[in-house]
Amino acid sequence: VTTTIIFSTTTGQIQFYTFQSTYTTLQFAMIYYLRILHVQQRTLKGPNPAISTLIRRALGFALFAVSIWLIDLRACEFVNGLTQKSVLRWNLQLHAWWHVFSACALYHATMLVIYYHFDVRTNLGYFAEKAGTTGSQHQQQQRQEQQQHQQPYVAHWMGFVPVIRLRHSKQV
Numbered sequence: 001v002t003t004t005i006i007f008s009t010t011t012g013q014i015q016f017y018t019f020q021s022t023y024t025t026l027q028f029a030m031i032y033y034l035r036i037l038h039v040q041q042r043t044l045k046g047p048n049p050a051i052s053t054l055i056r057r058a059l060g061f062a063l064f065a066v067s068i069w070l071i072d073l074r075a076c077e078f079v080n081g082l083t084q085k086s087v088l089r090w091n092l093q094l095h096a097w098w099h100v101f102s103a104c105a106l107y108h109a110t111m112l113v114i115y116y117h118f119d120v121r122t123n124l125g126y127f128a129e130k131a132g133t134t135g136s137q138h139q140q141q142q143r144q145e146q147q148q149h150q151q152p153y154v155a156h157w158m159g160f161v162p163v164i165r166l167r168h169s170k171q172v
Helices: 002-009 012-045 049-079 094-124 137-147
Strands: 150-157 161-168
Touching: 002 012, 012 049, 012 094, 049 094, 049 150, 094 150, 094 161
Parallel strands: none
Antiparallel strands: 150 161
16 A cells, blocks of 8 residues: 555655665565465475475566566667667567566466465365355365365466366275
């Protein structure tokens, strides 16, 4: 709320640095908490190559996006294709690409959160409705046992875009 007020009521350097510091702080907080969650889950269940790939892609897209943004911010007049100083004849629209690759990084991070959401809830046995809401105690127990066998996994739509699906394993 404070950042929104400062950002919407100021201009110039104060607005720029308020936005940048808030965005950077939120990015580092997201990376920190996802890292904690990942380390906890990896310790409990062992390494998962699909999740490691998801993390590497999220970080790769984020680093690429930041690189593009920094080039656009610091060298815009040399790469925008609009000024006499520009070494290019066309505008690469780097700021637009920054948004595209930031969105890709955020999507991958969101898939990681969704995976861990289902993984933790499934393993704790309350994937379904809370106990005591509907049905007898025996029915609730059966439903929980069935849903404990719905393990999340990473699939790829069109061979590249990660999605989280639930694998229905047989009860042993």
